[in-house]
Amino acid sequence: MNATQVRPTGTERTFGEDEIIVTKTDTRGVLTYANEVFLRISALTEDEAIGQPHSLIRHPDMPRAVFKLLWDTLKERKELFAYVVNLASDGAHYWVLAHVTPSFDAHGKVVGFHSSRRKPEPAAVSAASALYQRLRAEERRHTSTPQALDASWKMLQQTLADREQTYEQFVWELTNGGRT
Template sequence: MRATQVRPTGAERTFGEDEIIVTKTDLRGILTYANDVFLRISALTEDEAIGQPHSLIRHPDMPRAVFKLLWDTLKERKELFAYVVNLAADGAHYWVLAHVTPSFDARGEVVGYHSNRRKPEPAAISAAGELYRKVRDEESRQSSSPAGLDAGWRMLQQTLTDRAQTYEEFVWELTNGGRS
């Protein structure tokens, strides 16, 4: 784990459209595999990454309500596509379009999680960032962490209801440049 809290520098890092960030975790979200693209973009060595919680790269601008959605979806043994901003070990941030899936053994039991991440379009980053700012601001207005998560979750769900969309539909609308 990081010895000190990494502070965002505001520097943005990107990766190639032909590159894919890949990680695998166990059931608790502990990294068991990280490809070279992940290591380069996150500014971590393999020794610094493997065995650590995937939340090691969590950016403070990411609303907790989106991670609740992620974990709730995975617990249902379903996949999720999500826009995520991550924090590298050197304080740079990078946006990804993440595809997170449960990993199953031969008996059909979930044994961990696998995530592929691609470079998102700038317009998708802008739209996701706008929604995430509103949800995060709602989370931070609350007096406790649990109340913040509940308030952020309600705001995320209400925003999607107002748009007559699921989160997945929101992601695909952004991914398709506004074309459904």
């Protein structure tokens, strides 16, 4: 499946409160493991998923700035919690509260990444979606990808500064039922 060929249908898919989506990747973000819940929700077979970049499920409504934050955090060998909308292979979308962590070998070397995702609360999705829509609108104002990323990154940083929060604090506020 090529993510550029899949168009969002507007159909939202969900999963159970007690289910966890789990994937593992190598250091380049290529899928090395996907559990049954991931395969079912993303409408992929194991053969279609394993060996593909995790960006296979990237939804076009996800702002580049959030992925920059993710990769910057992982490069620092730290974990990140984030609200993410993903795109299934059949065009459906699904929101998750993702927890992404580096995986280390016995010598402390990063050998990949592990992501566990839970079903988010609707109010948290609504708030994250509103922020992401503003960031994507800013990205669309620019013709080059680097300019779009830079602009949305600055907007994200300014939004968080105005709120006197880090992204992590923003996520936890939403997770714990806070207002935006």
